[in-house]
Amino acid sequence: MALTVIVLTRSRNLFTVVVLAGVYSFLMATALVALDAVDVAMTEASVGAGISTVLLLGALYLCKSEETKPVRKPWLPLAVSAAAGALLVFGTLGLPAFSDPAAPIHTHVVPRYLNDVLRETGVPNVVTAVLASYRGYDTLGETTVVFTAGIGVIALLRRRRKQPGAANKQDAAK
Amino acid sequence: MRHNLVLRVVAKLLIPFILLFALYVQFHGDFGPGGGFQAGVIIAAAIIFYGLIYGLDAARKAMPDRVVETMVACGVLIYAGVGLAGLFLGGNYLDYFVLDHDPAHGQHRGIFWVEVGVAVTVSGVMLKIFYMFASRGRDPE
Incomplete structure (x- = not known):
């Protein structure tokens, strides 16, 4: 990688x-x-x-x-991104260890999802249940985001067609 | 690429299975990995594949622009409609428990329709973006 x-x-x-x-x-x-x-x-x-x-x-x-050759040497952007990366790595040092069962994310709602999902929804795949049921509003938001992206692309890239009505009128005027 | 016999034959063999796999991912999402988003992308990928091999016009004939644009909007409407159905049947918005006599069955039903909505919108948007990009360089302005 x-x-x-x-x-x-x-x-x-x-x-x-x-x-x-x-x-x-x-x-x-x-x-x-x-x-x-x-x-x-x-x-x-x-x-x-x-x-x-x-x-x-x-x-x-x-x-x-x-790709064209860059005009300037990219030292400043390189330094900024290296610094940001170093900050992020520094931030991960404070996180609980990977797959630590006592980590906050494993003690808050996860036990409820894992224990009750079959009884409450009858859906064995917890990911699907959380996505579509427990977090239904979020997924509705995501779908709306995808929809908005599609509409945005349509609005940006659609060529304005010549209006057929206008062309006909010109022909009629001749 | 349009005249490559091997590609054309293989594409024609593969596309039904890709679509079948998409449906499997869609409807088996409750039990295994998968769901609306992945299924929508796979459906779009199958049609984009068709478009790459047989040309954009053939893909547009199979999946007209009007249908694709309708799909983009319909998916969100299906999703929101499930929410409204819950509202009308006496629950909160996006409450699935009221959709059937048995709450768990209601959940099943709600999740199913919500996933359908996601798949429809996602595949519509992906296809539309592909159509937009692919048709841009070709036609004279």
């Missing part, structure tokens, strides 16, 4: 970048499977590696396939 990222940042050919991003997504999906997050892994594989690769290739078709 690290190798993919290094090659990704070094490459100037955008086609290579798109394909490598897909490879990265697949590796990420396997990492998520290893973490037992099968639902997330499935989404990552289908959206990250599938759809977004196709969309990026479609966008690539519209522009040049070589």
